[in-house]
Amino acid sequence: MKLPIVAYGDPVLKKKAEDISKDYPELGQLIQNMFETMYSANGVGLAAPQVGLSIRLFVIDITDKEEPGLEDFKKVFINARILEETGTLWDFNEGCLSIPDIREDVKRLDTVKISYYDENWVHHEEVFQGLAARVIQHEYDHIEGKLFTDKLSPLRRAMIKSKLDAISRGAIKVSYKMKFPSSSKKR
Template sequence: MKLPIIAFGDPVLRKKAVEITKDYPNLKEVIDNMFETMYNASGVGIAAPQVGLSIRLFVIDLTDKEEPDLKDFKKVFINAQILKEEGDKWNFNEGCLSIPDIREDISRNQTVTISYFDENWNQHTETFSGFKARVIQHEYDHIEGKLFTDKLSPLRRAMIKSKLDAISKGAVKVDYKMKFPAASKKR
């Protein structure tokens, strides 16, 4: 089932998400719905807070990318903890399903080591580099209550403030279902 994506300005995007247990209600369905929602919005990753759930869960699928090392990269991350970020920082133009129509160059570390459970509750500690690391760091930020716009300079954030306000009010055109926090407060 396609879920509405929570737009910038909703408090759930600013909460540090909580860990879950194996018996979290309908976990397989939640994961399936997150993948379906992400595919419908043409995303490569989505975190549970983006669908209104303040839990430590995110999914990533890079299998449609051209690079050979991404062909099999479809993963579920439960209760993830980044252990180490290292390597040179590099800029890349990032966007976010919760912040449509805004893309900015964001600097992130080249390599990340992360501990997490997969959908079968197998624990992993793995190190990823390049685009995989970037997407993991972006989605991980969501479960920490952070957004990519937080990494911008104060001047750049001020320059896009009116666009962010418009998104929160629903004054943006998207091809997927969204929930806008300030849309009902217009009057």
């Protein structure tokens, strides 16, 4: 089932998410719904706060048959904790399903070490680099109550403020279901 994606301005996107337990109600169905929602919106990652749930869960699929290491990169991250971010800072033009039609260059370190549980409650502690690290950091920020726009300079944020306000009001057109905080409408 496709879930509505929460738009910029909703308080759930700025709240630090809570850990969940193995017996979280209908977790398997939620994960399946999150993947379906992400795919229908042409995303590569989706965090639970983006569907209105303040829990430490995100899904990623950056499978790329041409990219070494990403040939089959579809993962579920539960109760994730970034242990270390290292390497070189690099810019990448990021977007977000909760902030449609806005893309900005964001600096992030290129290597991340993360501890998490997968959908089968198997614990992992892994190191990811490059695009995988970036997508993980972006989705991880969501469960920490942060958005990529928080990483922009105050001047850049001021320059896109009217666009952000329009998103919050629902004064945009999107091809997927969204829930807007300043409006009672869902689209």
